[in-house]
Amino acid sequence: MTNIAQSGIARTGPDGLSIHTSGDARKRLARRYAAERRFRRLGLGAVLLAMGFLLLLLSTVVGKAIPAFTYTYAVLPLDLAGDKINHDDPLRSNFDAIVKAAIAEALPFxxxxxxxxAARGLISSGAAVILRDMVADDRALIGAPRAIGLPVSDTLDLYFKQLTAPRRSREPQGSATPSATSDKIHIAVEDGVIGSDEQFGRDAPSHLVFINGGVVKITGADGEGLQGDVLVPLQSTVPAAQGDWRLVTINQAESARKISDREIAYAEILNGMGLIERRFNAIFFTRGASREPEMAGVWGAVVGSFFTMLVTLALSFPLGVASAVYLEEVAPKNRWTQLIEVNINNLAAVPSIVFGLLGLAVFLNFFGLPRSAPVAGGMVLALMTLPTIIIASRAALGAVPPSIREGALGIGASRMQTVFHHVLPLAMPGILTGTILGVARALGETAPLLMIGMVAFIVDIPGGALQPATVLPVQIYMWADFPEPGFQQKTAAAILVLLGFLVVMNAFAVVMRRRFERRW
Amino acid sequence: MASTYLALLIGFALAAYFAGARRAVALSAGNPASLHSRPAYHGFYAAILATAPGFAVLIGWWLFGGRVLDRIVGARFQVLLSAMSGPQQQAFIRDARNLAGGIVYGEPTPEKEAAAALYRSLFASTDIVLGLILAALAALGLVLALRTITARRRTRHFVERFVRGVLIACSVVAILTTIGIVLSLIFESLRFFQKVPFLDFLFGTHWSPQSAFVGAGGDGEIDAGVFGAVPLFAGTLLITLIAMLVATPIGLLAAIYLSDYASSKFRAVAKPVLEILAGVPTVVYGFFAALSVAPVIRRLGDGMGLSVSSESALAAGLVMGIMIIPFVSSLSDDIINSVPQALRDGSAGLGATKSETIRKVVLPAALPGIVSAMLLAVSRAVGELAAFALGLVLFCMTLALNVIALGVVARYRERYD
Incomplete structure (x- = not known):
């Protein structure tokens, strides 16, 4: 018996304790428990990391997008009654000249x-177009001078949103006395406002002095004060007390930014007059694509996406449901139906761009469908969504219990009557859920649409499925490539719009699944 | 005009339905049981006979009519077109067709105006002919239907056979799509390989297709030397590798945690959140990569004294990895859940901790499934990286990966019952 005991059944350690209670065993156990805790934390960490990525992604997009939802407008008094108005046909008036005159009036110097x-560059080059559209909407605008908000240029908008030309404003010690009101002047200030070792010029940070209603760009400093060029004439040469003048330092060199010191000076003067307003960015939500960031809107792409999805849904839903019904309810199980099944599963795994190649070769080159039109795009996306819908529909049909079918067949319904009167209505919630998810995926798809020319630059808002259009994801793809910084915000805002649609669709699918889910 | 005809046909189908149903009711002479099929089936019978041929003609015309007209116009302007290169001919025809439809690009030449006028007259005459054909077919069908409807006619069988045919036709679309994909890829690739030798493509080390077409639109000489696919494959492989290095551990660990450790409340929140990650479109990830990830990596690289390109494979791979995390985790989750509980219980009964059970029992049992999940994830990653000139190679690659994945599963699947 001792033999057996020693050979392992009730082995004891060298210190006479059981192997489960010896010091070594305790250490081993502690190590194993530590490994357990480590593993568990690792798993939790992985989940949190993935959620963190999502949070980072969303916060990046939202953070970039929020500035694009508002825009800076300059409210200028426009002469909508004078000789620049063509009273016979107001839409042919010289709106550009009206805008120019208004700017000249606001900035007479x-x-x-x-x-x-520089003054003209403050206002968007599309202001005249916007004004014309306003008049087209409401002829009553014509006939009297009116103060109307016009969008500023995109760089100025970024400037007012603090997204370009980082700057610091301070009110230095002591008073300041300008020597003149225009041209090159000298401002007598206490020593040390700007260090004498400071660099000046186009490649160094700029210093602007706002004093007596004017703006001076500093070009040099010495022990007695500052020299500078007047950008906006001063109203007087009386000494300005401390607090009545300020020094703005723009840390980015003038050569490294898109907005010049003169434009900043003019913009600040307009702002001081209370003419600058931040408003909801209606342009972004009502206009089509444009090369000018301030004129670019997402509406054209939204409408294009709508038509494309309409075509996709109109084709893929009936086709998908019909094939699912055939495969699940009607077809005999033979080689032929097996071939179809394998095909469908394989299609679900094909990369989406391959569908674009198919669309290019078949729909555009063979059938001659119009390029860049929602019909072609919708057809390609319908083929892409089809496997998803078929698989979801088959799962939903399969979940309907056989007793329903047997009951219907038992009281004399034909096979078709059983399917269309009893099985299909019961499976509909599941089918619709799968369809919504499939269409949501199609809504975010870019690659196949690039292949069939939906990247074209289309300014007009499409009026039908046969007219050239672009869609939201492709618009995002195009804007992301544009170099103007204004487009970065637009891209993020368009992404937010797209994600908004996707979230609504997915939430709808989830709610529907919850509401109509039935356990048999 | 085609949409008007479509609306008219649908309206006519409705009218035929009511006519057929009424005819059946009239034939039953107040005793509906004397009919073989219910009146509705007689209505469907009449509607099908009256409009199904019309719909077929309309769809056929819609698909092929444009090509026929293009041929006619091409034949009329043969002298002019024969002086042009292939793409120019296509552009001429397209511009003329657009011009006839009212879409003007640039300044149309007089020849294009003439071709557009021809198109317009053709459109007008074919519309009339099409309308006449549709009207004749509809009238004939309706007369035939109303004449053949009798009380004992088995219209339900007819309608059900028709519906069955429609269902079969719909499910054949999937096969047609596959055939279409394969054929279009093969033909495009053959055309491509006529211009660029196959070996140059497969083993060439210089990829810049933009520079190949200097005289855009023309039939000019194509520099075959810039279609080397090696850099493209190397880039794809590198990015995919980085993506899998990111996605595999995170996705797998997340799946294990969610299936074996997490409380049901936590799971109810975490799973949909991961699924949102899967629902975000690829362009958004691209934007995220360019805007947030690439600059961070660049700064990190600068900090370590390395110069990092702002379009580095590292950034692309990282973001791609994030993108396929939910894919890996949901697939792994299914597979881990399918390992029978008895294996876990047995392991726990022997005194193993949970993590030991997972590492030594569950994961080995689930390994083939997990490997195939990873391969599927790779195939998705490769698919997203697709460059279009590589369609066929890409299709073959993903197909091969799918087949390998299925093979791995079939070979190593352990059945537990």
Missing amino acids: AAGRKQRR
Whole structure:
């Protein structure tokens, strides 16, 4: 018996304790428990990391997108009654000249060529178009001078949103006395406002002094004060007390940014006059694509996406449900139906761009469908969504218990009557859920649409499924490539719109699944 | 015009339905039981006979009519077209057709105006002919239907056979799609390989297809040397590798945690959140990569004294990895859940901790499934990276990966009952 005991059944350690209670065993156990805890934490960490990625993704997009939902407008008094209005046909009026005149009135000192150009550059080059559209909507605007908000240029908008030209404003010690009101002047200030070792010029940070209603760009500093060029004429040469003048330092060199010191000075003067307003960015939600960031809107792409999804749904839903009904309810189980099944499962795994190749070769080149039109795009996406819908529909049909079919057949219904009167209605919630998920995926798809020319630059808002259009994801793809910084915000905002649609569709699918889910 | 005809046909189908149903009711002479099929089936019978041929003609015309007209116009302008290159001919025809439809690009030449005028007259005459054909077919069908409807006519059988045919036709679309994909890939690839030798493509080390077509639109010489696929494959492999390095551990660990450790409340929140990650479109990830990840990596690289391109494979791979985390985790989750509880209970009975059970029992049992899940994830990653000139190679690659994945599963699947 001792033999058996020693050979392992009730083995004891060298210290006479059981192997489960010896010090070594305790250490081993502690190690194993530690490994257990480590593993568990690792798993939790992985889940949290994945959720963190999602949070980071969403916060990046939302953070970038929020500025794009508002836009900076300059409210200028426009002369909508004068000789620039064509009273016979108001839409043919010279709106550009009206805008120019309004700018000139607001900034009367901007008289030279250079100054006029800078002043004109403050307002979007599309302002005249917007004004014309406003008049087209409401002819009553014509006939009296009116203050109307016009969008500023995209760089100025970024400037007011603090997204370009980082700057710091301070009110230095002591008073300041300008020597003149225009051209090159000298401002007597206490020593040390700007260090004498400071660099000046186009490649160094800019310093602007706002004093006596004017703006001076500092070009040099010495022990007695500052030298500078007047950008906006001063109203007087009286000394400005401490607190009545301020120094704005723009840390980015003028050559490294898109907005010049002169434009900043003019913009700040307009802002001081209370003419600058931040408003809801209606342009973004009502207009089509544009090369100018301030004129670019997402509406054209939304409408294009709508038509494309309409075509996709109209084709893939009936086709998908019909094939699912055939395969699940009608077809005999033979080689032929097996071939179809394998095909469908394989199609579900084909990369989406391959469907684009198919669409290019068949729909565009063979059948000659119009390029960039929602019909072609919708057909390609319908083929892509089809396997998803078929698989979901078959699962839903399969979940309907056989007793329903047997009951219907038992009281004399034909096979078709059984399917269409009893099985299909019961499976409908599941089928619809699968369809919504499939269409949501199609809504976010870019690659196949690139293949059939839906990347075209289309300004007009499409009026039907046969007209050239672009869709939201492709618009995002295009905007993401544009170099203007204004488009970065637009891209993020368009992504937010797209994600909004996707979330609504998915939430709808989830709610429907919950509401109609039936356990047999 | 085609949409008008479509609406008219649908309206006519409704009218035929009511006419057929009424005819059946009239034939029953107040005793509905004397009919073989219910009146509705007689209505469907009449509607099918009256409009199904019309719908077929309309669809056929819609698919092929444009090509026929293009041929006619091409034949009329043969002298002009024969002086042009292939793409120019296509552009001429397309512009003329668009011009006739009212879409003007640029300044149309007089020849294009003439072709557009021809198109317009053709459109007008074919519309009339099409309308006449549709009307004749509909009238004939309706007369035939109303004449053949009798009380004993088995219209339900007819309608059900018709519906069955429609169902079969719908399910054949899946096969047609596959055939279409394979054929279009083969033909496009053959055309491509006529211009670019196959070996140059497969083993060439220079990829810049944009520079190949200097005289865009023309039939100019194509520099075959810039279609080397090696850089593309190397890039794809590198990015996929990085993506899998990110996605495999995170996705697998997340799946294990969610299936074996998490409380049901936590799971109810975490699973949909992971699924949102899967629902975010690829473009959004691209934007995220370019805007957030690439600059961070670049700064990190600069900090370590390395110069990192702002379009690095590392950034692309990382974001791609994030993108396929939910894919890996949901597939692994299914597979881990399918390992029978008895194996876990046995392991726990022997005194193993939960993590030991998972590492030494569950994972080995689930391994083939997990491997195939990873391969599927790779095939999705490769698919997303697709460059279009590589369609066939891509299709073959994903198909091969799918087949391998299925093979692995079939070979190593252990059945527990």
